[in-house]
Amino acid sequence: MQVVSAKFDIKNANQIEVAKQHGAYSNLKQILSLEPSHIMDLVDKSGLRGKGGGGGSCGAKWKNMVAYASKTNAQKRYLVINGDESEPGTCKDKYILNLDPHLLIEGIIISAHGLGASRAFVYIRGEYEREFVSLNNAIKEAKDELDGFEIVVYKGAGAYVCGEKTALLESIEGKRGHPRLKPHDKKEPDFLFGSPCVVNNVETIASVPFIVKNGWEAYRSFGTEQSPGAMLFQVSGCVNSPCVKELPFGYKMIDFINEFGGGVWRGRELKAVIPGGSSAAVLTKDEVLKATLDYESLKEFKSALGTGGMMVFDDSVSMPNVLLNLLEFYTEESCGQCTPCREGCGWGLRVVEKIVHGEGKMSDLQTLKDICYMLDGKTVCVFAPAVKDVIMGFITKFESEFKALIND
Ligand SMILES: Cc1cc2nc3c(=O)[nH]c(=O)nc-3n(C[C@H](O)[C@H](O)[C@H](O)COP(=O)(O)O)c2cc1C
Ligand code: SF4
Structure with missing residues (x-):
């Protein structure tokens, strides 16, 4: 099942005409006539979890921000998309930004409607020049679909820490990219230019059109009970075919490495895997053989699924x-x-x-x-x-x- 990668193999799907032939922006008017709370309910019931590393509930985060904004009569709300993608071993958001930027734009339009956001900001990793150009071109092409809604594309300057959501917000505000102190009240959302906002990863927002068009049950029909749906998994390091592949949660890690990564290279033995971008604790071979690609399994090994970027090490590595x-x-x-x-x-x-x-x-x-x-x-x-x-x-x-x- 393909939630975000359906157009990855279609030639020129980054161009709006081709993207539209394959379903981009279909039923958009009808979707935008739905009550915002309905969109939020669909996302919440789907169990969509953030794909930026933490794996928190997307629906709960959205509801929290909207409740706070309503309670405080906030004049503006913003949607912020995290495309900083600097975690070593992680290279999935660039696929969406390059191969199917219209899916992200469609996700932004629908999500902003659900959240009541008046503007969206996309923060792209400083080194992602090609992705920056790709998204900007797509935004120009989607002028009619955006119907006056503004997406501001912001380029980072190469600091890994600016992927941390509050450092990213500081950076957009023109300040030094330092993470902010977290509020004592967990119900307080994040703020951009003093207005409540949500920060979501590129893949999280690109998953929204599938959920809204096919229903939350369709998303939940694959994956596991606690890790519903699918994710773009990545494998790199000592394998024959480094790759990015979307699969339902729950797939066996070793099967992913062998079937899609082509197995450990040069006829060597597997020694270890860092499972979720470099910040997740390393797994031994025995653990890799038992692990499945979902949040609960990796937690059992005191590690984390993180960004789903696996780095494989063979037995020659120190x-x-x-x-x-x-x-x-x-x-x-x-x-x-x-x-x-x-x-x-x-x-x-x-x-x-x-x-x-x-x-x-x-x-x-x-x-x-x-x-x-x-x-x-x-x-x-x-x-x-x-x-x-x-x-x-x-x-x-x-x-x-x-x-x-x-x-x-
Ligand atoms: C040091 C650090 C770097 C991070 N880098 C990224 C990143 O590059 N992309 C990303 O989406 N989230 C990153 N995060 C997680 C974000 O703070 C945030 O949780 C995420 O963007 C929320 O989106 P999601 O709920 O859709 O996953 C990072 C967190 C930390 C602590
Ligand atoms: S805020 Fe503190 S913990 Fe986070 S990167 Fe900066 S120095 Fe390290």
């Missing part, structure tokens, strides 16, 4: 080296406003560097655990706790490789 590489990334990308994150990432990097270069001590493993304690639950955003999950995953599951480097 796991301390992989951790070193990841910590270089996180040290570079920490926005620096929280001391535990700013100092902890760099400190962790220096310790792992020492171990990899044969200068480590056994006590360094305890130092890494102490750094993880500092990174967890003491910072403005979940960047630092995610780095803790990354470090702990490597040093507990592949402890023997770290010890071997230290002993040698």
Whole structure:
């Protein structure tokens, strides 16, 4: 079943005439004549979960924002689309932006109607020049369908942390992209230019036309009870055919790697997989053999489905080296406003560097655990706790490789 990838294999489906021949904007007038609350109900009942990494309920987030905006008589509401896609191992939103930008625009028009949003903003990763051009061209083509509704396309400047929704909002407002302190009241929505807004991932919003046109039952008819529907899964690393493929939730991870990724390359053995973009804890081979591609299964292994981007490692890969590489990334990308994150990432990097270069001590493993304690639950955003999950995953599951480097 294809929710967002139905037009990926159709030539020139990024052009409005071709997209329309394959169902884009069909019944749009009729859909826009529906009560906004009806659209919200459909999305809520479908069980659609956010595809940006957290996997929260899309319907609950929408209802929360609308209730707050009504209660406070907000003059404006906004819809913000997160196309920052900077999580290592993740490359799905670019497929939608390049191959079927009209699906995203249709999703924006319908979602904005449901939310009562007067304008939409799309934030695109700084390096995504082609995607930026593709979406802007499609917006120009869809002038009639937009009927005066404005979509502002905003380009990032290459900071990973600007994918965090509040850093992204700060960035759109023209400020430094630092995550905001979270409000004590969980019912308070996010705000852009002082008005309530929702932030959703590109794939989340691109899923909305399918749900509204086919009904929530159609979306729920595949996937699992708690992870309904489908997702664009990605596989990269030590496989024969890195790919992006939409599948219902619940598919066996190892089957995905073998059937769509062409299996582990060069006749080697599987060693490990990072399942959901680099911020999800690494899985051992045994765990990969048991895991299914849904939120609950990955949670059982104290990891996360995240963005559905799997990175595969074969038995020739040194796991301390992989951790070193990841910590270089996180040290570079920490926005620096929280001391535990700013100092902890760099400190962790220096310790792992020492171990990899044969200068480590056994006590360094305890130092890494102490750094993880500092990174967890003491910072403005979940960047630092995610780095803790990354470090702990490597040093507990592949402890023997770290010890071997230290002993040698
Ligand atoms: C450090 C960091 C980076 C993130 N990067 C992205 C990103 O590139 N794209 C994205 O959609 N969400 C990203 N997120 C998640 C967003 O904060 C937010 O939860 C998401 O955009 C909400 O959309 P969804 O509910 O549709 O998933 C990131 C979160 C963190 C903490
Ligand atoms: S946890 Fe790190 S990335 Fe997040 S706000 Fe603090 S310093 Fe910035």
